[in-house]
Amino acid sequence: MAVRILIVDDDELSREVLALLADDAGYEVDTADSGDAALTCVRQLRPEVVLTDIQMPGIAGDELAQQLRSLCGAGTLLLAMSGSELGDGVGREFDGFLLKPFTMETLTAAIDGGLIRVEDRPAATDGVVLDEGVYTKLAGSMRDSQLEELYALCRKDAEARVERMRRAASIGDDAAYRKEAHALKGGCGMVGAVELQRLATSMEERGLRDDDVATLEEFVVASERLRRILVARKSN
Incomplete structure (x- = not known):
């Protein structure tokens, strides 16, 4: 049975790309564009994994993680993601952190391993326009x-x-x-x-x-x- 994952990102482009790739990788995918929307989705869908951008307007970051945890319990894997490194103490309420952009292989490793931290370090891209x-x-x-x-x-x-x-x-x-x-x-x-x-x-x-x-x-x-x-x- 496919793992159900909720992808939360206020950036439409990132959200759509992640949903597309996760679906292609075999996950059952739902999306939300805000922390409030994510909380509503979690109440209705009970996903096994929540992957959320940590920097969004409104409820986000560790506050969102705390509310998600109170709804989901310990059985749901909470993963934070961001295009920037996290500051000291930030993200402590999540089970793991992924640095954007990351591959589906990295996400799968995070889900399978219940990671502490996984990130992809891109190779040097000077002069490269399109990966x-x-x-x-x-x-x-x-x-x-x-x-x-x-x-x-x-x-x-x-x-x-x-x-x-x-x-x-x-x-x-x-x-x-x-x-x-x-x-x-x-x-x-x-x-x-x-x-x-x-x-x-x-x-x-x-x-x-x-x-x-x-x-x-x-x-x-x-x-x-x-x-x-x-x-x-x-x-x-």
């Missing part, structure tokens, strides 16, 4: 039209977040700027858009500086480079 391994796995899990829609969603999401980062930069809102960069990093990483992921990581770490606009323009150029690569793949 071939991630692209191949996604292409093998969906129709061509679905794959095209997925990457279109990635670029649309990136465009919206870049615009919000521009607005944040215009009013000097460093926290909002970093928040959008963090979401960009996670979403781009899940679809193998490694150049965009690398730039988003840099923007999150640096925050607002004198060259923030130039960095955003570099991201826009990189997004167009990804689009051209995907178009070329489609025509081959």
Whole structure:
């Protein structure tokens, strides 16, 4: 009987990619877009595994883990995930932590082993636009039209977040700027858009500086480079 897993992420792109890959790996998958939605799902579905982003608006992090545990009991595996390393003491209420992006093999190892911590360390990606391994796995899990829609969603999401980062930069809102960069990093990483992921990581770490606009323009150029690569793949 398939293991039932609830995937919780406020980022639509990350949530959709994870759900697709988990379903292809043989899991019975449900999704939620917030901590509150996750609590509702858990009351109704009783999943064996909850995989949740640890940085979301509203109830999240260890507070969410505590409430999930009170509903699920000790028999449910609670896994946290994030595009960034956790700070000291953060995530202590979870059974394990996965660093985005991670493979389904890593998730399976976490579920099978009841891990303390598992993470994938990506190889150096300087000069790489698209992770071939991630692209191949996604292409093998969906129709061509679905794959095209997925990457279109990635670029649309990136465009919206870049615009919000521009607005944040215009009013000097460093926290909002970093928040959008963090979401960009996670979403781009899940679809193998490694150049965009690398730039988003840099923007999150640096925050607002004198060259923030130039960095955003570099991201826009990189997004167009990804689009051209995907178009070329489609025509081959």
